[in-house]
Amino acid sequence: MRIGIIGAGALGGTFAVLLARAGHDVEVTARGASLAAIREGGIGLTGGYGEAHERVAAGEVLTQRPELVLVCTKAQDAAAAIAANAGLVDGVPVVVVQNGLEGVATAERLLPASSCMGMLSIIAANYTEPGRVRVTTTAASYLGRGDGEPDDECRRVAAVLSSAVPVIAIAGFRGAQWTKLVVNMLNAVPAIVGRSVQDVVDDRRLRRVVAASMRETVRVAVARGVRFGSLQGLGDRRLRFFARLPLWLGQLLPYFMRVRMGDVPNLGSTQQSLRRGQRTEIDYLNGAVVREAELAGMDAPVNRALTALVHEVEQAGASLPAERVVSAVRA
Structure with missing residues (x-):
């Protein structure tokens, strides 16, 4: 599957490597020294998921229309990052991997044609050097939306992501x-x-x-x-x-x-x-x-x-x- 990852920091970089290792076609967005490092040498992953290194397409914005998007920016950067990619990804299913309470609502507002979900990740990872991520704690991630039971699309997306790292579709996502x-x-x-x-x-x-x-x-x-x-x-x-x-x-x-x-x-x-x-x-x-x-x-x-x-x-x-x-x- 073609998967676009907006924000290749600690979690974005972790998911990029693991999804690419599982055989998906991954493109990421990054800026500054991180973008330069990823373009030159790919993303290296160490720690809980073992050692892995993957070269992925990278730019300040996505260049190919993906089949699935993960938004992995910090909460304060989400609106600008989503808006910068909206022309290409609006209408594509979007998973917001973010702390706080507002991420999914922000994506829904900026991408009205997209089906937006949220994902809560308990993975702990350090990203203090451009292009290098160390996972200090592995854990399942939890995907859903709203207050009810997970729908068929949530289950399908969770299954796709679980080809790389455990993702569970859950009920009561807001809680x-x-x-x-x-x-x-x-x-x-x-x-x-x-x-x-x-x-x-x-x-x-x-x-x-x-x-x-x-x-x-x-x-x-x-x-x-x-x-x-x-x-x-x-x-x-x-x-x-x-x-x-x-x-x-x-x-x-x-x-x-x-x-x-x-x-x-x-x-x-x-x-x-x-x-x-x-x-x-x-x-x-x-x-x-x-x-x-x-x-x-x-x-x-x-x-x-x-x-x-x-x-x-x-x-x-x-x-x-x-x-x-x-x-x-x-x-």
Whole structure:
């Protein structure tokens, strides 16, 4: 199948290599040094899926009309990247592989003739060198749309992608997006202090902050009438129970996530953006919780503080001491 991948970063690069290795005809979009590296030497993949190297067509925009499109940009870049390719891909099935809550709606708005789906990936991958991706955690990805059962097209697309990497068509995709947002609360604190996710969760003071951001996220979602989808052992009943726990006990949630992650240092996608000198998607992660809280008539002080601290690191170009995080977030 001809598959176009918009955004060949950590996840886009991973899917590009694995899909090409499975025999699909893959074209990717990239920019700057990443584009130059992919054109010159292809994409190299190491880590959890083994070592692989694939040469794929690459450009700033797609040049051939694909049969399936994966949008793998950061959330803040999605609208511009989709718009740049809209003339070629509108009418083609589109899978948005993205953090946050808004990706599928953005694609539907810009590609009115396309059938748009979302995919939640728990794969952890580091992309700190152009054209080179290291997978630190392998996992299934989850595809769907809306609140109901997966339709035939979702199942078909999941089967195509599963020829390269496990993809499961799921029910209740919108609720699963919120579950993934809770998981993504692992991103902000490591980005602020410049340490791996594992190091942060192993630090008792910082683990408390991470747990507080997760608990606040769950409480906001409940206030917004969300029913959480099942993802990586987390579901509606477990997350609602977590939201009622005292914080000292709620710290078990990020701790168990850290254990599942293993010991290969995971920087998190937000910190990887900072290390590349790029704008982060923090406004679509912790910032999304703040906006949703306002819609529910609530406050989200933990996530507001973490969003502000990430922006401070963006502007300063340097990480902050752990004490700044602890003092800013009085959970």
